[in-house]
Amino acid sequence: MGYKFSPISSEDREAVIDTFNYYIENSFAAYPETRVPYEFFEFFLQVTSGYPNAVVRDENKNFVGFCMLRPYSPMSAFSGTAEISYFIRPEFTGKGTGSLMLEHLLSGAREKGLHSILASISSLNEGSIRFHSHHGFSECGRFREAGKKNGKFFDTVWMQKLL
Numbered sequence: 001m002g003y004k005f006s007p008i009s010s011e012d013r014e015a016v017i018d019t020f021n022y023y024i025e026n027s028f029a030a031y032p033e034t035r036v037p038y039e040f041f042e043f044f045l046q047v048t049s050g051y052p053n054a055v056v057r058d059e060n061k062n063f064v065g066f067c068m069l070r071p072y073s074p075m076s077a078f079s080g081t082a083e084i085s086y087f088i089r090p091e092f093t094g095k096g097t098g099s100l101m102l103e104h105l106l107s108g109a110r111e112k113g114l115h116s117i118l119a120s121i122s123s124l125n126e127g128s129i130r131f132h133s134h135h136g137f138s139e140c141g142r143f144r145e146a147g148k149k150n151g152k153f154f155d156t157v158w159m160q161k162l163l
Contacts (some may be wrong), residue, residue: 004098005054005104010068012055013041015063019087023032028122033149051082052108056101064092067101071111072118080115102135109163116162122147123155129152137161 008016017038023030053068065088072081086101092116109117122127129139137159145153 001131002059003064003100004057004059004061005039006057008044008053008068010041010045012063012066013038016044016066017041017053017062019089022089022090026090028124028149028154029128029153030150031122031147034139047071050110051104054101054104056088056097058092063089065089065099065101066104069105069114069117072116080113081118082109082114082116083118083120085119091135098131099135106163114163115121116160119159121157122149123157124152129157130161132159132161135161 047070051069056064067086069082140160141158143156
């Protein structure tokens with residue numbers, strides 16, 4: 001199946017937020033405890049400004065998911081480091097889309113001159129930890145019981161890939 005990557009734009013607002021809200025309500029992949037309003041989309045645009053980001057559509061132009069890099073810190077000493085996120089509509093998971101999104105973002109990161117990519121992952125999201133390990137990320141830190149969602153404490157696992 002062919003996929004098309006294009007920068008996130010205002011016309012993707014509802015699909016992006018609906019996908020993000022799915023993961024808020026059904027997993028520990030997104031940290032908010034309650035759905036976010038469509039206005040939250042502006043936050044995504046703001047934090048990804050100047051960094052690689054994309055929506056992914058299949059050959060029938062169906063929205064598959066979105067991915068983005070954002071600054072790890074606003075301090076200039078950290079300008080070579082970005083944090084990564086991606087969310088795939090559940091019916092498209094397990095088909096290699098995440099790997100394609102990761103490669104797309106890593107290619108953009110190299111073009112931007114980034115050196116380090118970080119992923120903040122809930123310890124209850126074992127699939128994401130496996131995915132990142134499989135793609136060359138290694139655990140570089142862990143904050144024990146730093147988060148709580150749906151009454152469950154979880155660690156924040158930080159994984160890193162150097163480019």
